[in-house]
Amino acid sequence: RKEVEQDPGPFNVPEGATVAFNCTYSNSASQSFFWYRQDCRKEPKLLMSVYSSGNEDGRFTAQLNRASQYISLLIRDSKLSDSATYLCVVNRWGTGRRALTFGSGTRLQVQP
Amino acid sequence: NAGVTQTPKFQVLKTGQSMTLQCAQDMNHEYMSWYRQDPGMGLRLIHYSVGAGITDQGEVPNGYNVSRSTTEDFPLRLLSAAPSQTSVYFCASTPDRSWVATLGGELFFGEGSRLTVL
Numbered sequence: 001r002k003e004v005e006q007d008p009g010p011f012n013v014p015e016g017a018t019v020a021f022n023c024t025y026s027n028s029a030s031q032s033f034f035w036y037r038q039d040c041r042k043e044p045k046l047l048m049s050v051y052s053s054g055n056e057d058g059r060f061t062a063q064l065n066r067a068s069q070y071i072s073l074l075i076r077d078s079k080l081s082d083s084a085t086y087l088c089v090v091n092r093w094g095t096g097r098r099a100l101t102f103g104s105g106t107r108l109q110v111q112p
Numbered sequence: 113n114a115g116v117t118q119t120p121k122f123q124v125l126k127t128g129q130s131m132t133l134q135c136a137q138d139m140n141h142e143y144m145s146w147y148r149q150d151p152g153m154g155l156r157l158i159h160y161s162v163g164a165g166i167t168d169q170g171e172v173p174n175g176y177n178v179s180r181s182t183t184e185d186f187p188l189r190l191l192s193a194a195p196s197q198t199s200v201y202f203c204a205s206t207p208d209r210s211w212v213a214t215l216g217g218e219l220f221f222g223e224g225s226r227l228t229v230l
Contacts (some may be wrong), residue, residue, distance in 0.1 A: 008152070034218075043202055043221035044155070087154070099145065099170060100219060104154035 001026055004103035006088050012109045017078045021106045023088030024070045032091040033064055033071050037084045038105065044087055047073075078110045114138050118203050118222035125193040125229045133188040133225050135203030141220070143206045144186040145170070146178065148199040149224075155202065161186055193229045201225045 006023045013019045025033075033050035048055065050062040050071050061074040075082055088103035119134045137144065145160035147170075157170030161180040175197060177189040186205075190197060204219040 002154075004154070041224075043223050044219075045221070046218045099157045099160055101157075102147075102155040104152055 002103075003027060003101045004088055004090050006086075006103040006106045008104060008106060010107040010109050012111060013078055014111055015078055015080060017110075018074065018076045019078055019108060020072055020074045021086055021088075021108075022070055022072050023103055023106075024068075025088075025090045025101075026069070027090070028069060030090045033062075034089040034100070035060075035062060035071075035073050036087040036089055036102070038087055039084050044102075047086070075108075078108075080110050080112060083108055083110045116203055116205055116220050116222035118201075118225050120225060121223065122226050123228070125190075125227065127194060127229060129193050131190050131193065133190075133201055133203075133227070135186045135188065135222060136184050137186075137203075137205045137220070138184065139205065139207070139220070140183060141205035141207050142183065143208055144180065145204050145219070146176070146186070146188045147202045147204060148172065148197075149202060150199050158188065158201075190227075193227075195229045197227065198229045199227060201227060 004025050035047040036044040037047045038044040048057050048062055050064050054063045059076045063072045085105040085107045087105045090101050116137045142163045146158040147155040149155045156172050158176050159170055159178040161167045164180050164183050167178050167180055180186055202224050203222040206219050
């Protein structure tokens, strides 16, 4: 089983739609969580951190469910510019190896 | 601001050749790392360094060497290229030396190096 699993998509949605992605992680000792965004043939960039209480940044909302070991990203009022791959990222706490583990990403295509 | 600079951006090698991917950052970041990205696999950590003179292995270190003689530079060496090393390689850095203190943080990536091994 992969440490971080995501539905690869693609999610094809019209402009203005609300779309949600889920991500599951296997290491229950993981402490910190992030969503990164990667445009086609570009480098990943941090979109937002995910806090235990949930957090919002404009049209983006991230949630964490420790009991079920998943995190989610909700995008409201989708824009064409939101088209990208969204990477779920988890801190590998307690493994003695200081690194982030990346999911393989969920591709979003927002259509006019 | 240059940020994280990787060279070359594209490279084609023949099986058995060796080469070095260069990574330099001008942000005085202590932590630097190399990832490879393959379709459907996500980014996988090859090697990382928490400061000059200190390196450690990641998930997929075989076939790669690294060194960290300065804070700024973290080159990745392919010893004897194989077709399985065809990938996109990303160098990433962060100011945080201590993951314990910060529980991870933002990684700043270079633009990537696309390597094809024939």
